[in-house]
Amino acid sequence: MKQDLIPKPRSKFLLVRCKECSNEVIVYSHTTKNIHCKSCNNLLVEKSGGYAIINAEIVKRVDNP
């Protein structure tokens, strides 16, 4: 029997892709600072006190960055 019932923490890492230049970067979903694209300086993730505001395309969840 597959055991997949362990609750996962809400905090997680996400692989996001910049909408402007398609640069990909791993970000923390509850980041406490704004994250800009290293390539074009577009604002990718905006801090919000809780779950960050993602201004980029979310590619996938990353459990072990």
Ligand SMILES: [Zn+2]
């Ligand atoms: Zn970019």
